[in-house]
Amino acid sequence: MIILDYQDRRPIYEQVVEKIQLLIVRGVLAPNSQLPSVRKLAMELSINPNTIQRAYAELEQQGFIYPVKGRGNFVSPDVELIQRQKELYFRDLKKVIGLCRKLGITKEELLEKAASFYEEDDV
Amino acid sequence: MIILDYQDRRPIYEQVVEKIQLLIVRGVLAPNSQLPSVRKLAMELSINPNTIQRAYAELEQQGFIYPVKGRGNFVSPDVELIQRQKELYFRDLKKVIGLCRKLGITKEELLEKAASFYEEDDV
């Protein structure tokens, strides 16, 4: 379900958050479907349950999932999620483009690259 | 010369590296011109000289600067630098675009956003 990248300098819990966000916004995890339990996912990834707990807490805080006591965590049916996620990605996009621009990359080259990256992208 | 962002979660030395990279590739720091000394820059930024030392070590390792014993650090005249930096930025760009694509953003919307971000960018 999730593969951790130990080269990634970001903390594990943040990687888990990102991966689950993607699974949700892409519809792999359907609205109201159940997520793996804290303990199971921890086992599967060979990490501590507390780390998953932290990731789930963030996802809940961000509105991606909701908990049901004694039953588990479930995917939020919130339709706003994709829109909100989009805005986050656009913020990152803007930052990178700002750097490219400062580096002297022309608008034409940038757009050309962007187009080919979009097409090349391996799913 | 450099302003640190203490909201930024990245380590200070990394911010220093990034800022100096930008100053170099943008030509603000000319090839073979001298950088501020480790101690002076540390004073200016109110941080420890060791932190600047580490930033300079990275910059040297990356080929952005070269040291002269007893004299100081100087901007590398390497013409490849901009090209190499460009490739690094493009790698980041590719990553963000991959995420956008996975989110379901269309190529058209992406390129439109990219174009406006390029123009909006505040120098």
Added chain:
DNA sequence: ATGAGTGTACTAAGATAAATAATACACTTA
């Protein structure tokens, strides 16, 4: 030659965040 300013190296200590470890408890459901 001297002294101030360079880079560079080293060790030690402190600070912070991430991750683990080990429990505990209330809830749900078969």
Added chain:
DNA sequence: TAAGTGTATTATTTATCTTAGTACACTCAT
């Protein structure tokens, strides 16, 4: 009732960043 949930708590370990202090060889203007 027992197994599986979420949730909370405390303590400990680990890694990284940052600071602090010191030391030494080099360059250059005086």
